[in-house]
Amino acid sequence: MIVSSFFPGRIRLRDAVLEDEDIAAALKTAVEAHKSVKHVEYNTRTGSALIEYDPAELPIQKFKILKDEIYALQKLCDFYTEAKKTEVLKAIKNLAEKLNG
Template identity: 50%
Template sequence: MIVSSFFPGRIRLRDEVFKDNDIFSALYSAVGSHSAVKKIERNEKTGSVLVEYIPENLPMEKLLALKDELLSLGKLAESYNKKNKPIILEKIQEIEKKLK
């Protein structure tokens, strides 16, 4: 998983794993549940996900605290297949819990 752009208020992630509807739905639900998130868009063809949020409502400290979880998710995404899909979905749930 690549963070292709990141600055306060906007994060773009890219990976083939986001082409999977179940995984994108889980990510959408997990990230979209935070009150700071304004919009989540996916480009299914490229596997790109754009998250726009209100930076004042989602401090950088909270995002930095998620760094290890996101790196772990990225490692799982590198070997994405039907067999590890449940593990990826579990990791997204862990991220959701830490966002709250």
């Protein structure tokens, strides 16, 4: 999963794994649970997710704290197959728990 664009308050992620409706919905639900998130939009046709958030509530330092979870999710997405779907969904859950914990 790559960050295709970023500036404080807006981040766009792209990856073929986001073409899977279940994974895209799980990521949306996980991210929306954070109080700073204003809106999440995903497009399974293009494999992208747009996240709009309040940068005062979610500073860049928080993303640095999440680097291990983001890296684990990235590794799973790099070589994604349907057989890894459960692992990807679990990694998204772990990311959400740390983000909201």
